[in-house]
Amino acid sequence: MIKLHCFGESGHSYKAALTLELTETEWEPVYIDFFNGETRTPEFRELNVMGEAPVMEDGDLVLTQSAVIQDYISSKTGKLGGRSAAERRDVLRWMFFDNSKVSAVAGPLRFLMNFLPEEKRNADVIAFQTARLLGSLKIMETQLEETPYLTGDSLTIADIACVGYLFYPEPFGFDRNDFPHIDAWMTRIEGTKGWKHPYDLMPGSPADRA
Secondary structure (H helix, E strand, O other): OEEEEEOOOOHHHHHHHHHHHHOOOOEEEEEOOHHHOHHHOHHHHHHOOOOOOOEEEEOOEEEEOHHHHHHHHHHHHOOOOOOOHHHHHHHHHHHHHHHHHHHHHHHHHHHHHHOOOHHHOOHHHHHHHHHHHHHHHHHHHHHHHHOOEOOEOOOOHHHHHHHOOOOOOOOOOOOHHHOHHHHHHHHHHHOOOOOOOHHHHOOOOHHHHO
């Protein structure tokens, strides 16, 4: 059985976990106690020198970075990866977009606005990152006006990558009501067999630490 080292508050973990779930892959979560410093321990660095979540173990194979894990699961199951070489390239295009323009902004922004002590929250940084995120979401909104999913008429790992942070309830500058096509896309994803909210899919949530 695949093991996914993850925690509920991690959007990158959610991408990997949701990919496992929607491909109907047998897996189990292994909780990472991120907020008590587990990813900085020597034991975790042996598992992942980058000190990040998620980490996937499939027998002797260990993979890190959510996009790589998603690609592996898609390739192994033959699901959610695109139906042609051209579609596959488009899937990768949107995953790279997510990596640099969406999750790379939404993740730190959500952390700054919710998990960092209030006295350390820099308003100028938050405003700058919010503007960057909204600009990227407008690009997605434009695409989703043309197609039901980012790469066409079917769900792929590109959609799971780009939506990874958008289901989280904590404020980070995004309101799905401001993006009607993103909202409809998220509703379609929510209606996919096997979909679960990140706090239902993985262990660990702000409520657990309250």
